[in-house]
Amino acid sequence: MDGKSNITRRRALLAGGGTVAFGGGVAYLASRSGSSDSEYVPATFHESDGTSGFGVELAGRPIAGERDATVDLYYWTDYLCPFCKKFETETLPQIGRNYLDTGDVRLVMLSYPNIGRYSMPASVWGRCVWAQAADTEPEAFWRWHGAAFDEQAESGTGWADEVTFAGVTEQTDGVDLAAVEDCRANRGESIRESISVDLETGRSAGLRGTPGFVIYNRQSDAAGKLVGAHPYENFADAIDQVLQS
Structure with a gap:
């Protein structure tokens, strides 16, 4: 990594996002089984309206961590993405324990459907589950979220369909389930529009696939990004740089 040269201002990142990134590798250093025991359920959650300082729309998006955390971690994901599952099981639990649960970072989950024909419907399922659970039992969304990733097959995308997601x-x-189905039927179009906003925001930051991340200091306006699959050490290095900027 190239130290502070990897940090830029929000405006510069959006103007030339393809040149600003932390770390050099895009592969995990180790591979472990993706059991549900390693999935992360945040200690705190909240909903938010409006737009973040980086320009990310927050309404209706799952948010974990303290509302006033210094750093935002924007995470673009797809339930059909195998590297997203690796992030969820191998890296997110450590980020959660060391940064989200301490109040330093909040995680904003954004959709970037790009893997297969069911990527968009799967994203709508997730948004509707969050809408149903956010006010009363937000941790239920994270249990659902982990279970959805657990359904991934070893290869291919044919596993993802209505029956599978209804079962989860x-x-x-x-x-x-009835409330989620009602959301899909009556709010599906507006949710798909909001997912398109997520896609456009990610592309503006130079992301072209999943998983993709932008780390943003809400106080200093410093920002950087990680593209693809990275081990925890890369995230810790990147977050620490942005926190200290």
């Missing part, structure tokens, strides 16, 4: 929803405690 029905089997997740604290999530009401």
Whole structure:
């Protein structure tokens, strides 16, 4: 890594996002089984309206961590993305314990459907689960979220369909399948529009696939990005740089 040269202002990142990144590798240093025991359920959650200082729309997006955290970690994901699953099981739990649960970072989950034909419907399922659970039992969304990634097959995207996601929803405690189905039927179009906004914001930051991340200091306006699959050490280095900027 090239130290402080990897940090820029928000405006510069959006103007030339392809040149600003932390770390050099895009592969995990180690591979472990993606068991549900390693999935992360945040200690704190909240909803938010409006737009963040980076220009990310917040309404309706799952947010974990303290509302006044110094740094935002914007995470673009796709439930059909195998490297997203690796991030969820191998890296996110450590980020959660060391940065989200300490109040330093809040995680904003954004959609970037790009893997297969069911990527967009899967994103809508996730948004509707969050809408149903956010006010009363937000941790239920994270249980559903982890269970959805657990459904991934070893290869291919044919596993993702209506039956699979309905089954995950029905089997997740604290999530009401009927309410989620009502959301999909009556709010699906507006949610797809909001997902398109996420896609455009990610592309403006130079992201072309999943997983993709922007780390943004809300006080100093410093920002950097990580593209692709990285081990925890790369995230810790990047977050620390942005926190200190």
